[in-house]
Each structure stands twice: as C-alpha cells, then as structure tokens.
Amino acid sequence: MIQQLPEKLTSGARAGLESLYGIDAAGQDITLQSTRKEFVGEFTIVTFPLTRLARKKPEEIGTELGKYLQRELPEVSDFNVIKGFLNLVISHEYWIEFLLDAAADEAYGTAEKNGERVVVEFSSPNTNKPLHLGHVRNILLGWSTSQLLSAAGFDVKKVQIINDRGIAICKSMLAWQRFGGGETPKSTGTKPDHFVGKYYVKFEQHFQEEYKQWQRSDTAATVLANNPKQLSPEDFWKGYKNKYFNTYSELGSAAKDMLLKWEDGDAETVALWNKMNGWVYEGFDETYRRLGVSFDKLYYESQTYLLGKDMVEKGLEKGAFYRKEDGSVFADLSDANLDQKAILRSDGTSLYITQDLGTARLRYDDFGATRMVYTVADEQNYHFQVLFELLKRLEEPYADGLFHLSYGMVDLPTGRMKSREGTVVDADDLMDEVIQEAYQSSLEREATSELSEEERREIIRKVGMAALKFQIIKVGPQKRMTFDPKESVDLQGQTGPYVQNAYVRTRAVWRKAGERDLTAAANYSGLEPTERELISQLYAYPALLRDAAAQYDPSVVAMYCYELAKNLHKFWHDVSILNADTEAAVAFRLSLCRTVGNVLKSGMGILGIEMPERM
C-alpha cells in the first residue's frame, strides 16, 4: 500500500496557496504534522510560516486553506483552526477503505526489497569472560537494527568479530593451567563461558596477591622512593599496576610468554587456546540462543589481526598516508580535525586500526555490501571517526555507507559497572531473573491455567524476555542509560508485557469470534475517536519504519508499539466488539483488532520480542 496522504495534503496546500493568494508555492515548505490528540483531526498544517507570503493572519490563512482543501480533496472531510494550526479531519470512507486494505496485508508496513546489501556488526565479545549487561544492550541494539533495516528493504548480513586472541585469554589459560587441577566445565557442572571467566578472575586474584607481596620488597621500596609526584603509596601503586605487570610480575611474564608462544604457533599452547575458546563459544551460543539472535558470519581476530597491510600500501600509493624515517606509517588527518594517526608500527606490525581497515575490506569482498554498520559503545567514537575518514581517503567503494551505531554505556543505579568490584550484571543471570519474575507473576493468573506445563513455561519465557528487551531497547541508542534490574522485571506500564497483553487481547477476541464474514465492515459508520486514533496510527506505521531505519534507531519502533498498545487498551475499554450494536461495527472492530495485532507483532518482532497467543 502506498502512503500518499501526507504528500496529497502538502501538494494540495501548495496548490491552495497559489489559487488563493497567487503565490508561487512550488518550493515552499509546508509544515505537516499529526494532530495532537487533544484536538480534533488527524493531520495539522502549521500556517505561521505562511503569513509572510500571504500577508494575512495565521487564522485567516487556516480557514481559507481549510475550505480550499475540504472542497478540493475528497479525503478531507472537515477542518478546524486554532491559532496558526489548521487541523484536518480525514474522511470516514478513506479510513475504512485503508483499514480494510491493511487488514488483508500480512506484510503491512515492510518495504519491498531494494537490492542494497548492508553488513551489521554487533556483539563482538572477548573470549575471556561471559557476556554481561553491556553486551546485552549491544546485542539487542544490533539485532533490532538489523531487523529494522531488513524491514526497510535492505539485504542484511549480521556479523561479529570475536576477539579470541591476546593477553586476556592468555590470563585465563595460564590460570587454568596452574590452578585448575584439570577440572572442566563438565566436571564442575558450570556453564562453560562462566567456567573460563572464573579463571580469568582467578588470575587477577593471584596477580593482586603477588603484587601486594612485591610491594614489601626492596625493589618496590626503591621504585616508590623515586615516585616523582610524591603520591601516597596507595595511589601510586594503583597507577603502577600495568607497569608492574609488564616488568616485575612473574605471572605477568608467564602470561606474556604464553602469548608469544601462541603467536609462534606452539602446538601445546594453541591446543589449550582452542580448548578454552571452545568452551567459551559453547557458552556464548547458549546465551545468543536464549536472546534469540544469530549471525550470518563470524570473524575471528586470530585470523584477521594481521590484515590491513595491503590497505596501508594502497594508502601510501595514493599519497593518503606517509612513511616516517623509522618505517612507521601515519595519516595526517589534521585537516579533518582528527590529528596525526599511526597506521603501522615502525617494526612493520599492525595496529588495531590497521586490522579494522583490513577487516572492512574483507567484508566488502565477502558480501559486496555498500553499507556497513558497527554497533560499538560511544567510548570508541573517535576511533570510528578516524577509521571512516581513512576508508574515505582510500576511496573504498563502501566509504559513504559507513555508520557507527554508537550507544551510551549502561549504568546501574549504584553507578558504573566495575568487574573489579563485582558489580557486573551477568547476561545469563539477568535472563534467569526476569523469567523467574514472570513466573511469580503468572501464579496469580488464571488465563493460562488450562494449558500444559510446557506451554506455560514457554509463555513465561516470552513474557520475561519481553520485559528485559523492551526495557533496554526503548531508550534511544545515544543515551547513556541507567538500568535498574528491579524495573526490568516490571510487567506493567510502559513495558514489553504491556504490549504483549494488547496483542493477546486482539487474539482472544478472535478466538471467541471464530470464523466470520467481515464484508459488513465496509458499511460501518460513525468512527469513534478511539478508532480514528488507532487507524491513523496504523496508517503511520510504514513511514515510521522507514524513518527509524534511516536513523538506525529501534527505540522509535518500541515507543510506537507502546503507543499503539496503549490505544488498543483504551479502545478495548471504551467500546464493545462482539457485542457491538450492528453487524457492521462488529466486523469493522474485528478487522481493526486484526490489523493492530499484526502491526504489534511486526513491530515487536523487529525488536526481537516474541508475542504469545495467551498470557
């Protein structure tokens, strides 16, 4: 279905301006917005900006333009003017026809395939510890954005780059080797990624212990005495930790040795590395499965970390980069307000940014995508500015389609999550918690009592996950958010289950209605305000999806679903459906329920939230 009302109204308004005032309005912006719900009408034209052109008061323009539109456009049945606002009422017939069309269209709202391919990266964890709340926001955001782009017509490929190498995983490996005593996830009954994470923590504990002991040594005393800023020992040692790790620490050098061995391809080390990463992936897979997300392709840093040198060469040839005397390669981005940036070390080895250049190219070669979206927290804003600028200077074919889906970090009510202070909220625990809460809540209800135990468990899972997901996705991506676990288990108010409940109601009434002949719906007359509200909201859905996709912002969809659900609940309360006065009203309202249900399911589906048939 083509959305044309806004275009018709604005072009009609332009024609009106020409006919009424002889203004050449071809290039004139017409401010069209949806009418606020305290006023009558569905669309509003703001006439303030037109006063200069027409040389009349805003009210007069509103009235004259209103009359013109009512006369010229069959879709406009009435209007009213309040100050500089011309509120247009859309005709009953138009709405009914629209609704019946939409009710018959299963895919209502989603766009035709546009043939353009986009790669969306999200999650991209390290393999040394389990996923936590921060990853959850990343994953939900990346996933829902993928779905959104897909609904907007793109051919989406979902990828992640797994940071499977480096010092972090070596710490876990070393700790397990030294302190593990041969235990395994199976032997301890631990989820495998948590098992590996436990050894990462264990490494840190032993390291801290070692560090404390060392601080009492003579060497340490000398270091402390030479402390240039005269800090207190406590503060000094805090900042010295990395230096200690790299120079004096036995555990530190053992971990670094392990990394070197890994880089040399030492068979034993690589086997250990494979074993522990394998455990982590097993655990991640389960978490991803529970979150309901999947990927089209996984990139592993161990296979990409040497990439990018050909890009460096290309940059040198193009004159975009330059080589210093010591052999290092830099790009001068100062004209883009981004400074000098190192691209290659003087020993010729890659940097993080080098690797990202190579990976971008690799993805292009793999998928031929003209757009790439990176779902990464806003602490890396600068990095992506640099990366995108470099790719632009390399004149890569996808350079204009790069987007950093930057999002704010997740805080707890107690402040920032800190692994060292044990305040990190684990993803698996969090899911358990919300599902448990949904279970408690379901005990008070009868609605699902005749279902089997298994069906009820499935509903409870959907409800709990909806609460968690909606809570996170409804916040705009750029915004740093405070996540209160107590609120995430709320099932009432502005929540996922609230929206689910609206859907369930639309399904319940249909179950009761059975098979029906709905042809009478076309004869319905006398739209209630709550029905008009629902219809114009449904009408806005396709454009809303398009805009949300253009902005890479799934929170827009979440808010829309909430508003639609809210109006459905109000409608439900205000009017009778099956007991309506006329057969036409029954048929019409059933159609309305069907379409609202479809759109709710579609919108929430984009967010990765499943709709139960009962709850």
Next chain:
RNA sequence: GGCUGCGUAGCUCAACUGGAUAGAGCACUUGACUACGAAUCAAGAGGUUUCAGGUUCGAAUCCUGACGCGGUCACCA
C-alpha cells in the same frame, strides 16, 4: 587542558528534528471486574526543560558563555 557527548517531574524515559497548555511509565492518592482477558482503564498530584544572555511570529530543540556529569586524547585493544 584539547576535542566530544549529555543535563527535561522524586526515579526511568519521550517530545514527529523550530510549533499548540513540555508528554508517558514507575512510585504516591482515588475510582472501575456479574463485561470480548483488570499484566487493563479512568482521575488526581508532580516542571523556571541546570543557569545567564541571544536569534524569531514561536526555543527543551539553534548560537554564545557559565556550571555540572560522562567519554576520549598510545607505534594498547
């Protein structure tokens, strides 16, 4: 300190990108189940949109400055 983002009800968030009396939810107070499902609805209370200027018919939104809170400034990732 340079660059950058943010600051809206007690709390968590909106505000169609410059439009109407700044809206929701939670929490608080009150009312509605003999109704197609009350995980619902309705009502009340809650605001100098951090502050001070400016731009204009009109500012939470744009500009300048101040204050406050993040992030980032490696031949780390």
